[in-house]
Amino acid sequence: MMTVIGLTGGIASGKSTVSNLLRTHGFVIVDADLASRQAVAKGSEGLRQVAAVFGPEAVIAGEMNRSYVGQQVFRDASKRLALNAIIHPIVRDIMEEEKNQALSDGRDVIMDIPLLYENKLEDTVDEVWVVYIPEELQLIRLMARNNMTEESALARISSQLSIEEKKKRADVVIDNSGTMEQLERRLEEVVTEYYKSH
């Protein structure tokens, strides 16, 4: 019986970094951020709906204007809900198909879902792994990666359930507050433990 692991954490806690390392350990990664880009691809029905709700500035050269839409949704919860209502059902269909394909190939799957707890998706996976860093470090890494002001970074962080709450609910916690080498060692432990118990 193959296993479906939900991988989550806070924004900029290191989910993509962890996913990339877990891929080298043989897991198939199904990535919600990637699916959410497909959901509003050029010419898609998803993008048409985004333009209908957010106006013509939401599209630039046929693509979603991510910076404009991001500015809208991270400072206004009702706009965020409107965007989620368009994108999330499409994302779910894309991810479900990728997951089923991997399972039918006999592979263990990691579903990388930033909003797993926020969207109450715990029951759609067998276990949840949380990539954890304290909020102060989340702020530092997010500002550095996105070249973002403290205000914008805090708006993004506070649009999600707190990282401490996610940590409390996790089946496995992957602490990523140290170096990349420390993260790689922690993942070796997690994967060894995983194969012992499955």
Ligand SMILES: CC(C)(COP(=O)(O)OP(=O)(O)OC[C@H]1O[C@@H](n2cnc3c(N)ncnc32)[C@H](O)[C@@H]1O)[C@@H](O)C(=O)NCCC(=O)NCCS
């Ligand atoms: C708001 C958008 C346009 C911003 O695009 P941008 O390129 O700046 O960011 P990116 O897509 O790389 O997302 C970065 C991170 O932001 C966080 N985030 C994204 N959307 C949301 C949201 N609706 N609510 C809370 N956090 C979110 C996640 O941690 C995500 O990993 C984009 O994130 C989007 O279309 N979001 C809606 C779809 C969604 O919920 N995606 C997240 C998982 S499905």
Ligand SMILES: Nc1ncnc2c1ncn2[C@@H]1O[C@H](COP(=O)(O)OP(=O)(O)OP(=O)(O)O)[C@@H](O)[C@H]1O
């Ligand atoms: N152990 C580490 N030491 C230093 N920097 C790190 C470490 N792990 C990740 N980073 C950096 O922190 C930033 C966030 O990591 P990453 O993009 O993997 O997070 P994420 O959780 O996937 O983000 P998002 O929620 O936005 O999708 C990146 O710039 C990454 O290079």
